[in-house]
Amino acid sequence: NAGVTQTPKFQVLKTGQSMTLQCAQDMNHEYMSWYRQDPGMGLRLIHYSVGAGITDQGEVPNGYNVSRSTTEDFPLRLLSAAPSQTSVYFCASSYSAPQGVSSNQPQHFGDGTRLSIL
Amino acid sequence: SQKIEQNSEALNIQEGKTATLTCNYTNYSPAYLQWYRQDPGRGPVFLLLIRENEKEKRKERLKVTFDTTLKQSLFHITASQPADSATYLCALVLNQAGTALIFGKGTTLSVSS
Numbered sequence: 001n002a003g004v005t006q007t008p009k010f011q012v013l014k015t016g017q018s019m020t021l022q023c024a025q026d027m028n029h030e031y032m033s034w035y036r037q038d039p040g041m042g043l044r045l046i047h048y049s050v051g052a053g054i055t056d057q058g059e060v061p062n063g064y065n066v067s068r069s070t071t072e073d074f075p076l077r078l079l080s081a082a083p084s085q086t087s088v089y090f091c092a093s094s095y096s097a098p099q100g101v102s103s104n105q106p107q108h109f110g111d112g113t114r115l116s117i118l
Numbered sequence: 119s120q121k122i123e124q125n126s127e128a129l130n131i132q133e134g135k136t137a138t139l140t141c142n143y144t145n146y147s148p149a150y151l152q153w154y155r156q157d158p159g160r161g162p163v164f165l166l167l168i169r170e171n172e173k174e175k176r177k178e179r180l181k182v183t184f185d186t187t188l189k190q191s192l193f194h195i196t197a198s199q200p201a202d203s204a205t206y207l208c209a210l211v212l213n214q215a216g217t218a219l220i221f222g223k224g225t226t227l228s229v230s231s
Binding site: 004031033035040041042043044045048050090092094095096104105106107108109110111112 | 149150152154159160161162163164167169207209211216217219221222223224
């Protein structure tokens with residue numbers, strides 16, 4: 001049971017380049033999300049998905065795209081990298097309660113992708 | 119405006135003492151509150167959660183309280199050890215499905231022997 005796996009662990013890009021950060025989970029979790037973590041800012045939600053084929057924007061979605069074609073995978077795409085996107089990116093997954101059911105499950109995080117944009 | 123604040127960026131204590139970390143929030147009505155631990159270079163790891171109608175939760179040396187009137191949660195580590203040194207994050211859970219989380223910036227705890 002690998003949990004949440006993120007690749008790559010490190011990446012350096014030039015301004016304007018595009019790339020995809022990969023995230024996979026093997027826990028059959030419906031909910032997946034992407035955060036960025038910057039010094040002094042805490043974790044901020046970029047995009048999230050409540051199931052295959054369903055995605056939505058979080059607090060800081062500009063400059064990023066996501067898709068969810070399978071339950072297991074939730075890639076994050078940087079369309080045209082900018083220095084302001086230099087950050088540590090974390091993917092997380094959790095169980096999501098059915099509509100109308102109150103529940104609370106912990107988020108399971110990957111170990112992050114450290115991205116530098118020059 | 120909506121805010122979630124952890125009272126200090128850094129907390130230094132001696133081994134064996136109780137560490138108390140604070141999480142305050144304004145203009146939210148969270149359904150739950152969670153605490154995570156984050157080690158350098160790693161992702162956050164879930165520790166405890168507490169529901170809005172619970173006052174206190176315990177797990178081994180950890181204790182969490184949740185006061186919805188004061189809009190505050192306290193996180194205690196008793197008999198602290200150097201291995202407890204890490205950054206601790208609180209997160210408000212804003213929906214019943216448990217998926218809408220707002221994180222605090224974290225408090226870095228250092229336990230010296």
